[in-house]
Amino acid sequence: xxxxxxxxxxxxxxxxxxxxxxxxxxxxxxxxxxxxxxxxxxxxxxxxxxxxxxxxxxxxxxxxxxxxxxxxxxxxxxxxxxxxxxxxxxxxxxxxxxxxxxxxxxxxxxxxxxxxxxxxxxxxxxxxxxxxxxxxxxxxxxxxxxxxxxxxxxxxxxxxxxxxxxxxxxxxxxxxxxxxxxxxxxxxxxxxxxxxxxxxxxxxxxxxxxxxxxxxxxxxxxxxxxxxxxxxxxxxxxxxxxxxxxxxxxxxxxxxxxxxxxxxxxxxxxxxxxxxxxxxxxxxxxxxxxxxxxxxxxxxxxxxxxxxxxxxxxxxxxxxxxxxxxxxxxxxxxxxxxxxxxxxxxxxxxxxxxxxxxxxxxxxxxxxxxxxxxxxxxxxxxxxxxxxxxxxxxxxxxxxxxxxxxxxxxxxxxxxxxxxxxxxxxxxxxxxxxxxxxxxxxxxxxxxxxxxxxxxxxxxxxxxxxxx
Amino acid sequence: xxxxxxxxxxxxxxxxxxxxxxxxxxxxxxxxxxxxxxxxxxxxxxxxxxxxxxxxxxxxxxxxxxxxxxxxxxxxxxxxxxxxxxxxxxxxxxxxxxxxxxxxxxxxxxxxxxxxxxxxxxxxxxxxxxxxxxxxxxxxxxxxxxxxxxxxxxxxxxxxxxxxxxxxxxxxxxxxxxxxxxxxx
Numbered sequence: 136x137x138x139x140x141x142x143x144x145x146x147x148x149x150x151x152x153x154x155x156x157x158x159x160x161x162x163x164x165x166x167x168x169x170x171x172x173x174x175x176x177x178x179x180x181x182x183x184x185x186x187x188x189x190x191x192x193x194x195x196x197x198x199x200x201x202x203x204x205x206x207x208x209x210x211x212x213x214x215x216x217x218x219x220x221x222x223x224x225x226x227x228x229x230x231x232x233x234x235x236x237x238x239x240x241x242x243x244x245x246x247x248x249x250x251x252x253x254x255x256x257x258x259x260x261x262x263x264x265x266x267x268x269x270x271x272x273x274x275x276x277x278x279x280x281x282x283x284x285x286x287x288x289x290x291x292x293x294x295x296x297x298x299x300x301x302x303x304x305x306x307x308x309x310x311x312x313x314x315x316x317x318x319x320x321x322x323x324x325x326x327x328x329x330x331x332x333x334x335x336x337x338x339x340x341x342x343x344x345x346x347x348x349x350x351x352x353x354x355x356x357x358x359x360x361x362x363x364x365x366x367x368x369x370x371x372x373x374x375x376x377x378x379x380x381x382x383x384x385x386x387x388x389x390x391x392x393x394x395x396x397x398x399x400x401x402x403x404x405x406x407x408x409x410x411x412x413x414x415x416x417x418x419x420x421x422x423x424x425x426x427x428x429x430x431x432x433x434x435x436x437x438x439x440x441x442x443x444x445x446x447x448x449x450x451x452x453x454x455x456x457x458x459x460x461x462x463x464x465x466x467x468x469x470x471x472x473x474x475x476x477x478x479x480x481x482x483x484x485x486x487x488x489x490x491x492x493x494x495x496x497x498x499x500x501x502x503x504x505x506x507x508x509x510x511x512x513x514x515x516x517x518x519x520x521x522x523x524x525x526x527x528x529x530x531x532x533x534x535x536x537x538x539x540x541x542x543x544x545x546x547x548x549x550x551x552x553x554x555x556x557x558x559x560x561x562x563x564x565x566x567x568x569x570x571x572x573x574x575x576x577x578x579x580x581x582x583x584x585x586x587x588x589x590x591x592x593x594x595x596x597x598x599x600x601x602x603x
Numbered sequence: 604x605x606x607x608x609x610x611x612x613x614x615x616x617x618x619x620x621x622x623x624x625x626x627x628x629x630x631x632x633x634x635x636x637x638x639x640x641x642x643x644x645x646x647x648x649x650x651x652x653x654x655x656x657x658x659x660x661x662x663x664x665x666x667x668x669x670x671x672x673x674x675x676x677x678x679x680x681x682x683x684x685x686x687x688x689x690x691x692x693x694x695x696x697x698x699x700x701x702x703x704x705x706x707x708x709x710x711x712x713x714x715x716x717x718x719x720x721x722x723x724x725x726x727x728x729x730x731x732x733x734x735x736x737x738x739x740x741x742x743x744x745x746x747x748x749x750x751x752x753x754x755x756x757x758x759x760x761x762x763x764x765x766x767x768x769x770x771x772x773x774x775x776x777x778x779x780x781x782x783x784x785x786x787x788x
Binding site: 295306422442 | 666740
């Protein structure tokens with residue numbers, strides 16, 4: 136039997152030429168010291184394979200029609216065998232792909248692996264990062280629930296800020312003048328055909344470049360890259376310190392990749408896919424659209440930047456980040472690679488992680504958004520159930536103050552915490568602030584009667600650190 | 604330079620020799636190369652024109668504007684702002700509930716109505732009306748508007764967009780319109 140199989144393989148290999156095609160790629164020499172730091176690239180590709188497999192499976196039931204997509208997703212999640220797990224794996228696979236491509240980018244940058252002759256490896260990688268994020272965003276839209284539908288509007292509004300072509304670009308995203316039948320199908324085409332086709336092409340190119348230039352050796356301080364001598368030096372280095380990729384180098388990729396798939400599957404089984412929001416009915420206005428976690432940091436940035444420069448920041452910041460990433464190797468493609476000799480590279484990565492992490496963390500609580508369900512201030516907090524203080528507390532609730540201000544843990548966080556405002560502002564200052572508003576507060580002079588203002592001030596004046 | 608004894612190596616050598624020894628065939632070869640590139644370009648145009656046209660069609664599709672009835676004037680109380688929903692007058696057949704749309708309608712007086720777009724002028728999120736506070740608030744980035752649609756706080760660069768609204772034969776009607784897009788330049 137074994138002999139028969141060997142004969143069949145030999146015949147097939149002879150006719151198709153698999154060994155001739157794949158052999159050199161599989162056995163090409165890689166630096167022996169390229170260990171666990173080097174697994175993130177293959178892990179990204181594996182996550183992409185997870186996306187392709189689970190995406191194809193989901194496409195067997197998903198209907199990309201504005202009127203039916205929501206129902207098919209409900210069916211996939213709640214009725215179809217393995218549907219919930221597949222949706223979960225597709226979601227966590229996307230998250231894994233974003234995380235791994237980020238880790239791969241950081242490692243490549245820290246190791247100076249973008250330097251000669253691997254500049255185009257880096258550039259194609261940056262384009263793949265961009266495509267991964269587009270896949271993430273368009274994938275969220277295919278959930279086609281209320282959040283997805285409003286996220287399309289947000290995306291169109293952002294595109295609208297692009298100078299000169301903003302309006303047609305926004306209409307292109309919407310598929311017309313409003314959300315409707317054409318909106319979802321174009322995102323489906325982009326998510327399922329256009330970007331994946333580009334991903335296949337660029338992953339192929341990226342892998343070809345990895346084979347062409349070889350995997351970069353771990354950086355050594357005092358061993359700068361000299362474009363004139365590097366290639367010759369690298370080949371001599373590989374002859375001395377290299378081993379075949381298969382299986383000597385590849386086993387770590389397989390171990391890490393298997394671990395990644397296990398984590399994705401466990402999350403899909405035990406945590407499950409993201410909840411499907413209410414139907415995508417544009418006339419239902421109780422919506423609170425938020426991007427998935429990998430774009431939440433940008434959502435936060437749009438809330439925190441000064442309004443005056445927002446139009447420019449919205450377009451220029453992503454364009455600048457993209458340009459900086461793309462042109463990194465052109466600015467600096469030689470010299471030291473070791474991070475210890477390039478401390479600024481460590482600073483750049485750390486700053487990026489801290490910045491994105493902070494924006495992400497603040498995006499979760501979104502303190503700039505009003506709290507639309509603040510409840511009512513209990514009598515225990517108000518301190519009385521009669522008189523002007525109580526009436527002021529009721530007004531504080533009714534007039535929307537509680538949506539934005541926190542009092543003893545109740546309310547919103549958009550404005551200042553007023554728990555101890557009685558210690559901080561005089562009654563006159565309170566009146567001025569209530570009547571005229573502030574930097575980020577509406578003026579209530581036209582909506583409150585004088586007696587109501589007195590009650591509000593009475594309530595606010597009663598907010599002290601120590602009860603009086 | 605030695606050429607390896609491989610099929611493609613021999614082929615390269617033959618090609619090089621042909622180039623060196625037969626200069627008269629160059630124009631013929633150039634012609635074929637140019638022809639192939641031109642034909643490829645023609646194929647790309649044949650495929651590309653309908654593709655691009657089809658994808659960009661929504662940009663050029665004229666959406667007729669219609670007056671859509673919202674109800675009799677008696678249904679709307681003076682001084683109140685309410686959410687009105689209506690259907691896109693010419694939706695694609697598979698639009699389903701996405702053909703629905705909404706506006707905030709305010710009856711200012713017995714004869715005057717104002718209809719606001721529900722889209723925040725910051726990034727298009729749906730603003731909500733807080734009747735007691737008489738404010739519109741946006742859930743996304745905290746934009747706040749007064750009852751007349753002017754900006755009260757937060758990042759919105761413009762007041763809420765108004766839709767055309769009229770009273771005809773005691774019926775309040777709103778004119779269908781595109782989602783307002785805030786542009787920079």
